[in-house]
Amino acid sequence: MDTTVAYFHPFFHPETVKRDFEQIRSVGASNIVYAIQEQEEQRLSRDLERGLRQAADVGLKVHLSLGRYGNLFAGPVLMPSWYTFHHPESRVQDRHGRYHSMSCYNHESFRSWLFAEIEHHLTTYPVHGIVLDEPRGPDVTCFCSVCRALCPDVMDLEHFRRRSLIEFLGELFACIKRVNSSLKTTIVLLPQDLDLLDELITIPHLDTIGCHLFWQLLHEDISMVEKWGHRVVQAARQYEKRSQLWLQNYNLDQGTEELLEDSFIQIQAADPDEIACYYYWRNNVDPERVWQETRNLLRRVPRRQLHWRTTASHIAIPQMPKLDPASEI
Numbered sequence: 558m559d560t561t562v563a564y565f566h567p568f569f570h571p572e573t574v575k576r577d578f579e580q581i582r583s584v585g586a587s588n589i590v591y592a593i594q595e596q597e598e599q600r601l602s603r604d605l606e607r608g609l610r611q612a613a614d615v616g617l618k619v620h621l622s623l624g625r626y627g628n629l630f631a632g633p634v635l636m637p638s639w640y641t642f643h644h645p646e647s648r649v650q651d652r653h654g655r656y657h658s659m660s661c662y663n664h665e666s667f668r669s670w671l672f673a674e675i676e677h678h679l680t681t682y683p684v685h686g687i688v689l690d691e692p693r694g695p696d697v698t699c700f701c702s703v704c705r706a707l708c709p710d711v712m713d714l715e716h717f718r719r720r721s722l723i724e725f726l727g728e729l730f731a732c733i734k735r736v737n738s739s740l741k742t743t744i745v746l747l748p749q750d751l752d753l754l755d756e757l758i759t760i761p762h763l764d765t766i767g768c769h770l771f772w773q774l775l776h777e778d779i780s781m782v783e784k785w786g787h788r789v790v791q792a793a794r795q796y797e798k799r800s801q802l803w804l805q806n807y808n809l810d811q812g813t814e815e816l817l818e819d820s821f822i823q824i825q826a827a828d829p830d831e832i833a834c835y836y837y838w839r840n841n842v843d844p845e846r847v848w849q850e851t852r853n854l855l856r857r858v859p860r861r862q863l864h865w866r867t868t869a870s871h872i873a874i875p876q877m878p879k880l881d882p883a884s885e886i
């Protein structure tokens with residue numbers, strides 16, 4: 558089982574980043590998710606490059622999350638999409654003619670821009686893949702001129718919206734694989750969007766399907782963690798995709814903090830390929846205690862070598878960078 562940790566902190570202070578990455582590595586994590594906002598890169602390119610190299614230096618693979626691009630994905634900062642702001646004509650329009658604050662993925666100009674951005678990041682920085690975080694589902698049927706031209710049958714527009722979402726995601730992942738076929742593609746869903754699973758698993762260039770098992774945030778019983786988890790793992794296995802289950806180690810008060818172990822055990826019981834969580838993420842009553850508890854739990858994760866798949870080649874054993882025990886704080 559692999560461990561992935563979301564690192565939603567700035568790269569400005571290299572010493573702090575070094576300490577954080579060493580801590581993350583020392584709990585056995587092999588991947589981090591780092592989120593970028595679309596307007597960020599032009600101002601932070603040196604910080605981005607240095608931070609990403611620091612991750613590589615300690616053996617962490619970086620998966621870049623497209624924070625709120627086109628307002629279609631989630632992101633750590635509640636900042637609207639620059640593209641959508643500058644291209645209001647690209648917005649989704651509902652049956653009453655009202656505009657919604659996200660770009661319609663059927664606009665060719667939006668796709669071209671998005672795919673060019675992705676290609677730029679993948680060819681400029683040392684990243685291992687792209688994450689789509691909580692993509693907006695087909696909840697609002699779009700009646701924009703592009704959608705109506707592509708689907709003249711108005712009665713079919715609702716289904717067209719869903720079909721075209723899967724087609725759009727398929728094209729996006731294919732774009733990533735065209736840059737480099739070894740790059741990894743991940744999509745992470747909210748539990749309420751799990752009805753998309755059956756269609757998502759058919760996308761050939763999608764490698765990993767994740768789910769945010771945020772029971773407390775979603776006001777659900779903790780027993781849902783295992784139920785959601787099993788559903789994702791089963792679906793992923795069916796099409797030989799990887800599964801990634803997220804532990805909610807944020808927004809916890811003392812009462813819910815005590816249930817962190819319980820939710821972790823439920824995730825383990827679902828037996829995913831990857832377990833994921835956050836490094837010091839927001840709104841915990843006691844941030845230090847939550848991270849310490851998270852570290853203790855992550856140390857129980859069976860290490861990758863035990864589950865290594867033999868599809869690779871004659872090079873049997875993967876080289877894992879050595880960890881310096883002294884680096885653990």
Ligand SMILES: [Zn+2]
Nearest residue numbers: 661699701704
């Ligand atoms: Zn549309």
